[in-house]
Every structure is written in structure tokens, then in C-alpha cells.
Amino acid sequence: AQSVAQPEDQVKVAEGNPLTVKCTYSVSGNPYLFWYVQYPNRGLQFLLKYITGDNLVKGSYGFEAEFNKSQTSFHLKKPSALVSDSALYFCAVRERHRYSTLTFGKGTMLLVSP
């Protein structure tokens, strides 16, 4: 069975500082990995994905994530946080077969202070 762990319920960072939101996963074989963001009372918005190739993936709004196979991690990063980045972030994983479904982590609330 596949699973995702987001060890931090909340991450606090000051505007302008770098941010990291952690994600580790467990899956059979090589994974498909995703990050989504959710603003209050809204659906999830896609940020970025890792499928294959370069371990550093760049996505929307200046976010990036680094795939580390040996540590089974896919941490989300941004060099300089904005107050508007404050939201709930979800990491998700699925297996590489045709009808696999996504498994989500429990989410990490990112709070960026002015």
C-alpha cells in the first residue's frame, strides 16, 4: 500500500525567507509525486509534479521540489516566501500503473508573516 507523510502540521516563516515543506512517501516501484495547494474553502490547485528526469522540479508561483529516491522524499521549497503563499499544502503519490489512485498526505499549513 502506498502512503505519504507530512511530518509538520504547520510551518511558519517570515516573508522573504526561504521555506521548506517536508514530504516522505512509500510506494511500490518508482512513484509519480505531486504537490497541491488549497486556499480556505476552495478546491486543490496543482503546483508541480515529478514523473521522471531531473530530480529538481519547478512549478507554479516560484515553487520547486526535490525528488530524493534514497530518502524517499519530495520536499517543497521556495527561495523567498510571500505572505500570499500562506495556505494548506498537500503532497500526493501514486504508483506507475494505469489505474492507480492518488494518496494524499494530511497537509501542512504554511503561515508566512509580514
Added chain:
Amino acid sequence: DGGITQSPKYLFRKEGQNVTLSCEQNLNHDAMYWYRQDPGQGLRLIYYSQIVNDFQKGDIAEGYSVSREKKESFPLTVTSAQKNPTAFYLCASRDDPGTENIQYFGAGTRLSVL
């Protein structure tokens, strides 16, 4: 949230009542999904459908039912057997189940019990 419409935005259920949540997509996607979101628990898969007239149970299907009579529509019924229905419900769709394509989400329906 574009392309997937969930209605209503807010829904109230009385004791012993069945209620139906609507999900319509105009993205011509084959696969559709229903998730339940509770605070601190992330997203949990209720039901999914890979193709019209076919659907499978997810991790928490008890107390719910679905149908997939049309490609663009995947309604979810919360039955009276679901004893704790208060949650935020999210519908999603994906293009070809065999690819790494992105899963897109609707804006959600918040269900409360009167």
C-alpha cells in the same frame, strides 16, 4: 477550479435524509473521483470511476453511493447510513488513467448536519 463544477457550495442534511452532491466536468476526462476532507486528516478517497457506467469503492465508501451514467457527471449520494457526514467534499477528474496527467479539482461542497 475551472472545468469542474460542484454544487451546491453548502448543503445541510437532516437526520435520516439522503442528500446528493453534484459534480459536472467539461474537460472530457475519463476518470472522476470523490474525496472527503476532514480537518487534520487530508483527503480520503470515497469512490472513483475510470469510465462511464463503471465505478469502484475507495477507502471510505461505506454510507455513500455514486453513479456514472454520463462521462461529464459523477454525482455522490450521502445516505442516512453515513453517521458522520459533516465534511468538505471534493470532486476531481483526470484525463487518461494510464498517463501521469494532473488531477483537477472542483471548488468543493461543505456538508453539515442540522
